[in-house]
Amino acid sequence: xxxxxxxxxxxxxxxxxxxxxxxxxxxxxxxxxxxxxxxxxxxxxxxxxxxxxxxxxxxxxxxxxxxxxxxxxxxxxxxxxxxxxxxxxxxxxxxxxxxxxxxxxxxxxxxxxxxxxxxxxxxxxxxxxxxxxxxxxxxxxxxxxxxxxxxxxxxxxxxxxxxxxxxxxxxxxxxxxxxxxxxxxxxxxxxxxxxxxxxxxxxxxxxxxxxxxxxxxxxxxxxxxxxxxxxxxxxxxxxxxxxxxxxxxxxxxxxxxxxxxxxxxxxxxxxxxxxxxxxxxxxxxxxxxxxxxxxxxxxxxxxxxxxxxxxxxxxxxxxxxxxxxxxxxxxxxxxxxxxxxx
Ligand SMILES: CC(C)(COP(=O)(O)OP(=O)(O)OC[C@H]1O[C@@H](n2cnc3c(N)ncnc32)[C@H](O)[C@@H]1OP(=O)(O)O)[C@@H](O)C(=O)NCCC(=O)NCCS
Ligand SMILES: CC(=O)OP(=O)(O)O
Numbered sequence: 001x002x003x004x005x006x007x008x009x010x011x012x013x014x015x016x017x018x019x020x021x022x023x024x025x026x027x028x029x030x031x032x033x034x035x036x037x038x039x040x041x042x043x044x045x046x047x048x049x050x051x052x053x054x055x056x057x058x059x060x061x062x063x064x065x066x067x068x069x070x071x072x073x074x075x076x077x078x079x080x081x082x083x084x085x086x087x088x089x090x091x092x093x094x095x096x097x098x099x100x101x102x103x104x105x106x107x108x109x110x111x112x113x114x115x116x117x118x119x120x121x122x123x124x125x126x127x128x129x130x131x132x133x134x135x136x137x138x139x140x141x142x143x144x145x146x147x148x149x150x151x152x153x154x155x156x157x158x159x160x161x162x163x164x165x166x167x168x169x170x171x172x173x174x175x176x177x178x179x180x181x182x183x184x185x186x187x188x189x190x191x192x193x194x195x196x197x198x199x200x201x202x203x204x205x206x207x208x209x210x211x212x213x214x215x216x217x218x219x220x221x222x223x224x225x226x227x228x229x230x231x232x233x234x235x236x237x238x239x240x241x242x243x244x245x246x247x248x249x250x251x252x253x254x255x256x257x258x259x260x261x262x263x264x265x266x267x268x269x270x271x272x273x274x275x276x277x278x279x280x281x282x283x284x285x286x287x288x289x290x291x292x293x294x295x296x297x298x299x300x301x302x303x304x305x306x307x308x309x310x311x312x313x314x315x316x317x318x319x320x321x322x323x324x325x326x327x328x329x330x331x332x333x334x335x336x337x338x339x340x341x342x
């Protein structure tokens with residue numbers, strides 16, 4: 001079964017409560033309707049009820065089976081306001097500011113997840129990545145033992161013309177702008193864990209560069225090599241190639257020529273980009289010119305699932321991110337509940 005079908009199937013087996021906070025957007029409404037019909041999530045739409053209903057009518061979307069939650073009249077609003085104020089008081093937030101903030105759907109949605117009223121959130125069809133990520137970091141916090149939140153895309157290569165088929169993890173293409181070697185090593189280890197969880201395969205990691213095993217010399221290459229050494233020290237069993245060019249990472253014959261003693265052998269399923277410029281441009285090239293399906297940006301390192309979207313996403317992209325969010329929430333439940341929010 002294809003990786004994406006496996007994820008949709010897993011979501012269907014145990015749907016979770018996923019909250020969307022951009023319910024006036026036609027793509028989000030269509031995705032909410034499809035996810036409900038497909039049984040991959042119980043959808044909560046947060047926002048002004050009258051405006052969501054008007055938008056649904058305009059887009060011909062049936063809201064049956066979808067729960068509308070309006071912060072203006074929700075019985076949960078006082079609880080969430082108390083929680084937000086408690087969290088942000090030290091940073092100078094007043095009670096009045098907390099009341100105002102809770103009225104904003106993105107904040108309300110992540111507080112629902114924090115308090116266990118929902119199992120995961122998806123936003124970013126309208127909000128920027130910076131807004132989505134800041135809210136998730138501030139309201140959900142970092143997983144115990146985790147120092148850095150980062151992101152990855154699940155890239156699906158399923159077209160007849162794709163010589164390489166199946167799912168690949170690209171990271172970080174959405175969040176950490178200019179990681180140092182230590183941060184890059186955290187991104188690589190988190191992405192390897194995400195590959196294990198979502199691809200059902202052992203991770204094979206390529207630390208991408210414009211150099212293959214010292215073929216070029218530059219501080220940018222040194223950073224990638226140092227990051228790879230840090231990963232090797234902490235995960236000695238992990239298959240990883242340090243400073244490897246993209247062709248040697250994914251084409252076996254080129255790996256044999258450029259990197260004969262590679263552990264990954266041109267068969268990488270986790271591509272780690274050296275910084276966000278390379279990562280963001282790289283994933284959009286693969287999607288828009290290469291015909292790959294890009295699912296994400298999916299966040300790694302948070303206490304509970306909260307995922308982002310590109311503002312260029314389609315309704316189908318949103319459905320896929322909802323399915324992944326359900327699978328992440330199932331994993332959190334299987335671990336004995338989500339980690340406590342800090
Ligand atoms: C995500 C992003 C907004 C964080 O920016 P920032 O300026 O560091 O964020 P803030 O200063 O508002 O940080 C808020 C808090 O989150 C923490 N934080 C920021 N990034 C973090 C990360 N990756 N992991 C963990 N914590 C992080 C900060 O340390 C700060 O903590 P503090 O309040 O305890 O000091 C920034 O990295 C960004 O803009 N990334 C690019 C997003 C983007 O445009 N992507 C392209 C399209 S996908
Ligand atoms: C991931 C990403 O690039 O998001 P956006 O297109 O919304 O900037």
